[in-house]
Amino acid sequence: MRRDRAPLSRLQSVALSGSAFLLLVSAVMALGPLLAGAGWWWLCxxxxxxxxxxGAGLRAIRVPASLVPVGELGVLLLVLTLFFGGASSFLLLIPTADTFGLFGExxxxxxxxIQQQSVPAVVVPPLAFALALGTGLLAVAVDLAVHTLRLPALAAAPAMVPILVPGFLIEDGAEVGTLVLAAAAFLLLLRVDVRVRRRAALAQHDDDEVRITAPQRMPIGSTLLPTVGLAAAGLVAASLLTASTPSVSTSLLLGTGGQGALFARGVSPFLDLGRDLRRPDAVPAFSYVARDGDRPYFRLLTIDRFDGEVWGPGERRIDGDNAVAEFPTPTGLGDEVARSQHPIDVTVQQLRTTWLPLPYxxxxxxxxxxxxxWDRGSLAVRSADSDTSGQQYRATMLEIEPTAEQLRAAGDRIPESIQEFTALPEDVPASIRELAGELGARGGTAYDRAVAIQEYLRGADFSYSVEAPVEEGYDGGGLDVIAEFLEQREGYCVHFASTMAVLARELGIPSRISVGYTAGTPTTKRVENVSVVQVDSQDLHAWPELYFQGVGWVPFEPTPGRGTVPDYSRPGASETAPAPERVPGTPAPTPGARPDLDPERQLSGGRTSAATNDPAVWPLVALALVVLLLLPAAVRSWVRRVRVRRIRRGDRGADAAWREAMATASDLGFPAGADDALTPREAAEALLDELGGVDEGxxxxxxxxxxxxxxxxxxxPGTAAPASEEALVELVAALRAVASPVARWRARLLPASLLDTARAGRRAAARA
Incomplete structure (x- = not known):
């Protein structure tokens, strides 16, 4: 590879570095639709x-060019240490072994x-670290192209990385304004490079005391128009790629199809909840110490969307302002409702999920x-970069103690923001509508109707069974499953919770379903004279929550034989109702395998997130990557066909034939074909020397x-110089016969002559 060796002054080097900087930061702006806020851009x-x-500074002190990229990597390490190393570093800049361990974490x-967040994602410290690291590596690549190789056009390759990323993740891809800005920055880099190289070449000739004769000046269009054309082609290519490439997901940053582990990967949470309940051996999930003697349910997540077949969680993204150090007042909770705070210390054992088990x-x-x-709607807590494995934390539970009278006083008032939780499909089975009407007639207020539903499902006609739904084929939470469950009257918490939620919505009461754990079982272990309560996989549970204005979301317990019936929901409850009675719990926990859980999976058998598990998505992504890899070969083939047509038309055919012969030689790895400084006679002799023995033809x-x-x-002028296509074909065949199989494949997929053409064009522009 020949390199322009005219040295650059310090100011010229800084000018190129500044242009490269503008290109890179403009390209990084393309990530804006994927990330929340603007602080991440300033970091990048x-x-x-x-x-x-x-790098410019290293060149200014005459560091050898080959060592500058290494020095830039060192600068990147210092920057990452300064921003993220913290107390693990020495003097905030020097990394230690602990710093590298922190970087790994x-x-x-x-x-x-990346797997857990929705778009736009909150830029938590790990994501900020990845952005800074990626930008730094791209900066090294850009600098390598601009300064070391002196091929600034290649800087477009690393700059295209952040521009193309949105096209794979969201439907709209990168914003048009960002593409235009990046194209303008690329144009600027190319123009600065032309000016800098020209001045450096003139300065070198002056230093050598060589007399310079001013050449005829070429029109500005001879250099400007090709530059504009190159930038326009890149802009069009980026626009087409970002617009035509199918997004991996419209909701998740990377599109894994879930917000971390909750139930078995790839399987419906409802069905897997039943599978865990049917396990012969319980698996320890977590334990807790409640010094005030509390035995609450621990909720993981709330599912509130229902399309008739599938219950699923709301599509709300993580909000970086909702830190868990302080929670807002629950939705709908009025000041007149009694409440008190109680600390609970939780130690997670074999539960691994991005949703935190907490009382509500x-x-x-x-x-x-x-x-x-925390989620603004449900107050469920999830992580953007971690999971529950090995966590130890203290939750301050807000115990809400509504009375039956307060719930009755809520009446049927529903705020507009809660109306969505009454939605049901139009095709609700007639048996469900009839039952809802019958139960609704038993109460005069929404609260009384809710108690009637709970009382009905906990009646003697229904029984708890984790086996019957599987054996009879009606496991899950869809409308058809609910109708069958009401006929069979055997099921477990999934069926009771989804049935009460649907019946409540049919009667106009907002409802949702919580998935989590019941209170667990006290053990003989004690901490500060307080019993440790163990919660295991067989405490997994689902229960409905209904909304009452002035009180908020209130849990009910329609599943017989499980959990605790809330005081306020007992038939005939009053302000002096007796204390709740604990239903016998599950067997004591025993060690076992870790349960892998995934809450974002849709809650019907075998159905998963269509956005990320559509079998057509990944083949299309693979096809797009293959097209990108084959693009150089396609361009080289097009150039070859253009030259052959020129030969056949007699349009400077001799020149076209010679250029194609030398391009083929360069593609196959013969240096003589790449050296445009040689005359045709010199190039022919050099090529014969490189080929060694070739046949006379x-x-x-x-x-x-x-x-x-x-x-x-x-x-x-006027001399006839016909070109022979047959001679070109014969020479190309001989070159391919001499080259190795690896060289022939490389010539097809990564033709070096394309770079030779770009270098020749740059030199011509510099001479102008």
């Missing part, structure tokens, strides 16, 4: 500036946050590792092509 800009201008957290509601959570945020073909191009270039 600071990292890019440190690396690129740090941040990369692991970045991978999890809580006032605060402390002691968590990672970034955790190939030698005659090479000489014929050489003689034709010499007559065309150096002969008097």
């Amino acid at each position: 800009a600071a990292t890019a500036a440190a690396v690129l201008f740090g 941040l990369l692991g957290g970045a991978q999890r946050t 509601p809580v006032a605060s959570v402390e002691g968590l590792d990672g970034s955790w945020f 190939a030698r005659r073909a090479l000489h014929a092509l050489r003689d034709s191009v010499e007559r065309a270039r150096y002969g008097p």
